[in-house]
Amino acid sequence: MTxxxxxxxxxxxxxxxxxxxxxxxxxxxxxxxxVARTGIRERRIAAADQATSDLGLAAARNxxxxxxxxxxxxxxxLVATATPDMSFPATACLxxxxxxxxxxxxxxxxxxxxxxIYGLSVADAFIRSGAYRNVLVIGAETMSRVVDWEDRATCVxxxxxxxxxxxxxxxxxxxxxxxGLIHTDIHSDGAAWDYICVPGxxxxxxxxxxMVDERAQFLRMRGNETFKxxxxxxxxxxxxxxxxxGVKADDxxxxxxxxxxxxxxxxxxxxxxxxxRQLVMNLDRYGNTSAASIPIALDEAARAGRVAAGxxxxxxxxxxxxxxxxxxxxx
Ligand code: ACO
Numbered sequence: 001m002t003x004x005x006x007x008x009x010x011x012x013x014x015x016x017x018x019x020x021x022x023x024x025x026x027x028x029x030x031x032x033x034x035v036a037r038t039g040i041r042e043r044r045i046a047a048a049d050q051a052t053s054d055l056g057l058a059a060a061r062n063x064x065x066x067x068x069x070x071x072x073x074x075x076x077x078l079v080a081t082a083t084p085d086m087s088f089p090a091t092a093c094l095x096x097x098x099x100x101x102x103x104x105x106x107x108x109x110x111x112x113x114x115x116x117i118y119g120l121s122v123a124d125a126f127i128r129s130g131a132y133r134n135v136l137v138i139g140a141e142t143m144s145r146v147v148d149w150e151d152r153a154t155c156v157x158x159x160x161x162x163x164x165x166x167x168x169x170x171x172x173x174x175x176x177x178x179x180g181l182i183h184t185d186i187h188s189d190g191a192a193w194d195y196i197c198v199p200g201x202x203x204x205x206x207x208x209x210x211m212v213d214e215r216a217q218f219l220r221m222r223g224n225e226t227f228k229x230x231x232x233x234x235x236x237x238x239x240x241x242x243x244x245x246g247v248k249a250d251d252x253x254x255x256x257x258x259x260x261x262x263x264x265x266x267x268x269x270x271x272x273x274x275x276x277r278q279l280v281m282n283l284d285r286y287g288n289t290s291a292a293s294i295p296i297a298l299d300e301a302a303r304a305g306r307v308a309a310g311x312x313x314x315x316x317x318x319x320x321x322x323x324x325x326x327x328x329x330x331x
Contacts, residue, residue: 004127004135005170005180006329007069010062011299012055013044013161013286020156027152034156039262043159043287046142051085053094055162056140059295060095063136067166071099075132077106078123080115080139080291082198082320083146084108095138104136112196113258113319114186115139115291116163120315120327121184123167133169138162139291146198148218157260158219159287163295174330175245179309183241186325187233195229196221196320230260230318231267237326238272238316245312245328249273253311253331254301258318259283259293268316280306290319307331 019042020031034040046055056079064071077099079092092106111118116139123135140162147155172178199205200216207217234257242249249272257265262283269279280297289296294315307313308331315327 001173002128002130002169002171003174003178003180004124004167005174006165007168008063008065008067008166009164009295009299009302010059010064010066011161011163011296012058012062013296014046014050014055016045016047017042018045023156026149027155029152029156037263038157039281039283040156040287041284044161045144046160050142052081052083052140052142053085053091053098055142055160056081056091056138056164057095057098059140059162059164060099060136060138063164063166067168069134069166071101072103073134074099074101074104074136076123076126076135077101077104078109078119078135078137080109080111080119080137081141082110082112082115082290083142091140111291111319111323112321113260113288113290113293114317114321114323114325115319116294117184117315117317117325117327118186118323120181121186121325124181124184127167127169135167136164137167138164139293139295141290141292143288143290146217146219148215151218153223154219154221157288159289161286161289161292161296163292163299165295165298177330179330182328182330183244184325184327185237185240187237187323189322192229192322194222195226195322227261227264229322230264231271233324234268234316234318234326235271237324238268238314241326241328242314247312251312252278252314254278254280254307255314255316256280256294256297256301257316259286259297260288260318
């Protein structure tokens with residue numbers, strides 16, 4: 001039977017670093033509050049001439065190099081993003097053109113911070129069905145373009161960046177011990193759509209809409225409620241995929257959760273009984289990069305030698321929608 005294996009990972013973050021000290025000069029906040037409540041110390045901000053596709057392109061090139069694959073070999077390019085370059089065409093098409101991957105199908109996927117796990121799930125289904133053998137999944141965001149820089153409750157949380165994986169078909173079955181994706185589990189709860197949203201800029205409240213307050217194009221979040229649901233749902237998704245695989249939290253070499261808040265990550269870690277060495281956390285340097293956060297963290301962990309062939313890795317996501325999910329894979 002055909003399954004999916006990660007052939008290479010890559011990431012890219014913009015050069016510009018925005019520290020908490022800089023934010024202290026912009027809004028009524030403090031480095032102490034941000035570090036204590038979120039764990040974030042700095043984040044990256046895209047240059048004025050960089051859009052989401054530019055970040056995604058750089059991450060994609062790094063992933064292709066790691067996989068030893070040429071762009072022409074790609075059959076599908078999937079970009080998970082909540083901050084596309086334009087409403088249309090898809091950011092995936094813009095990246096496809098820059099890569100020269102002209103034989104591939106390309107489309108975007110909207111699941112906010114869970115987008116990368118959703119992307120893996122879609123790619124895995126395409127590969128398992130036999131439709132494609134070489135797929136590129138990118139999570140890329142320029143959150144700095146939708147953040148309200150006058151709202152201290154949200155502007156301190158987010159950053160820009162991109163991560164990517166090259167996926168290949170394999171005939172060895174990961175569920176029977178080979179490398180590859182073992183189980184993916186994705187969920188949504190649209191009734192809680194307003195926990196995290198950018199209300200303006202779409203068809204409900206188009207740009208220039210007469211009735212709208214001018215901040216409608218910026219991100220809004222009900223942080224407190226989101227926090228509680230995030231912990232509960234990520235724990236549930238984690239337990240589901242590890243139970244399905246018949247393994248225990250102890251057996252996991254790495255857990256790579258969406259990097260939203262150190263307190264969320266620590267709460268999940270406590271609930272699952274993880275040791276510090278199992279948990280990947282880089283949000284102190286990047287903040288919440290939405291769909292990019294898991295593939296950036298995975299790429300950094302892989303390049304730092306934190307995973308070896310045969311290791312079990314759990315990816316965990318939560319975001320606007322609400323959406324959440326988990327992927328269990330063998331490295
Ligand atoms: N600096 C100083 N004070 C602040 C700041 C700030 N940057 N932001 C809020 N405060 C104040 C508040 O005004 C409040 O003051 P008050 O008590 O006088 O009213 C106080 O700090 C506490 O505010 P809370 O919102 O209760 O703080 P909390 O501990 O809940 O932390 C946070 C807020 C960091 C947003 C947290 O709730 C969180 O991380 N939520 C989850 C975010 C998340 O997971 N998002 C999912 C993905 S995002 C996506 O999909 C795009």
